[in-house]
Amino acid sequence: MTKRIMFTGGSGKAGRHVVQYLVEQGHQVLNIDTKPLDNPKVRTLITDITDSGQVFNALSSYMGLHEFDPSLRPQPVDAVVHFAAIPRIMITPDNEVFRINAMGTYNVIEAAVKLGIRKVIIASSETTYGLVFANEPRDPKYFPLDEEYDVDPMDSYALSKVVNEKTARAFALRNGTDIYALRIGNVIEPHEYSLFPKWFADPGFRKRIAWSYIDARDLGQITLRAIEKDGLGYQVFNAANDDTSSDLPTAELLKRFYPNVPVKAELGEYETLLSNRKARDMLGFCPEHSWRKYVKTT
Numbered sequence: 001m002t003k004r005i006m007f008t009g010g011s012g013k014a015g016r017h018v019v020q021y022l023v024e025q026g027h028q029v030l031n032i033d034t035k036p037l038d039n040p041k042v043r044t045l046i047t048d049i050t051d052s053g054q055v056f057n058a059l060s061s062y063m064g065l066h067e068f069d070p071s072l073r074p075q076p077v078d079a080v081v082h083f084a085a086i087p088r089i090m091i092t093p094d095n096e097v098f099r100i101n102a103m104g105t106y107n108v109i110e111a112a113v114k115l116g117i118r119k120v121i122i123a124s125s126e127t128t129y130g131l132v133f134a135n136e137p138r139d140p141k142y143f144p145l146d147e148e149y150d151v152d153p154m155d156s157y158a159l160s161k162v163v164n165e166k167t168a169r170a171f172a173l174r175n176g177t178d179i180y181a182l183r184i185g186n187v188i189e190p191h192e193y194s195l196f197p198k199w200f201a202d203p204g205f206r207k208r209i210a211w212s213y214i215d216a217r218d219l220g221q222i223t224l225r226a227i228e229k230d231g232l233g234y235q236v237f238n239a240a241n242d243d244t245s246s247d248l249p250t251a252e253l254l255k256r257f258y259p260n261v262p263v264k265a266e267l268g269e270y271e272t273l274l275s276n277r278k279a280r281d282m283l284g285f286c287p288e289h290s291w292r293k294y295v296k297t298t
């Protein structure tokens with residue numbers, strides 16, 4: 001059945017692919033962003049998520065102008081997917097990344113819940129595990145990084161994402177809405193597979209992100225599965241492909257770059273260190289786009 005989905009941040013790197021995936025699966029999407037999206041199937045409502053009034057208004061808006069439809073009344077919304085954000089440190093000053101991400105997410109979740117929308121998916125980040133933007137390279141407490149991990153980042157971007165997860169949890173508790181946070185790994189667009197050989201030549205380069213990645217189309221799949229899976233309350237899911245973004249076996253990466261970190265689970269030869277097992281088990285996530293389909297190895 002067609003779902004009506006309000007999508008924030010659909011004009012961005014990750015959002016544009018996820019929006020396209022949702023539309024291809026037959027769903028209706030309204031993009032909520034400060035910038036337009038170049039997709040003839042999707043309208044953008046220019047909205048600043050840091051302004052709560054605009055967010056309440058946008059989430060209760062028409063989804064499109066279907067010129068020949070009998071009614072232009074706003075229809076019930078099935079889900080909100082919230083990707084709009086400043087996506088790392090060093091784009092804005094630290095207080096701005098924190099303000100925009102933490103207040104923007106608060107505004108989106110609060111408006112969705114108070115407008116009676118029963119499903120909210122938010123973009124969290126692998127940076128919450130505290131390795132990516134740590135002052136100095138840092139060992140995690142264990143591998144693989146899973147959703148039970150006591151996340152403790154030191155940077156303002158990842159801190160905003162941890163706060164957003166707490167906001168999601170509070171509102172899910174408050175009224176029983178399903179709110180799932182996706183801790184997204186490094187997003188790879190289809191044209192970016194050309195970068196992989198350079199990364200293979202310098203295997204330490206992606207150490208801080210623990211060699212994680214998610215194909216942007218697989219991010220579409222996990223988002224849709226999260227929209228379709230009801231009744232889980234508040235949840236966090238890592239969103240990563242099955243393998244790492246390195247051509248070296250996972251055991252070799254650990255031996256060379258994280259020799260002192262305990263490994264808590266038995267890992268497959270190339271298995272991701274940003275565990276996707278919970279998403280596989282609970283959402284039925286099944287990534288389709290390994291880099292091995294697109295990159296030649298010698």
Ligand SMILES: NC(=O)c1ccc[n+]([C@@H]2O[C@H](COP(=O)([O-])OP(=O)(O)OC[C@H]3O[C@@H](n4cnc5c(N)ncnc54)[C@H](O)[C@@H]3O)[C@@H](O)[C@H]2O)c1
Nearest residue numbers: 009011012013014033034048049084085087123184186187
């Ligand atoms: N790209 C990655 O590798 C990655 C990894 C982990 C998590 N994430 C998260 O995924 C989401 C999408 O990331 P991305 O890489 O597509 O980032 P992006 O910067 O390409 O896209 C973000 C979008 O949000 C919009 N936006 C920013 N501030 C806004 C505001 N105040 N009001 C309305 N819209 C606003 C921007 O215009 C942009 O279209 C973000 O939440 C990011 O933190 C991304």
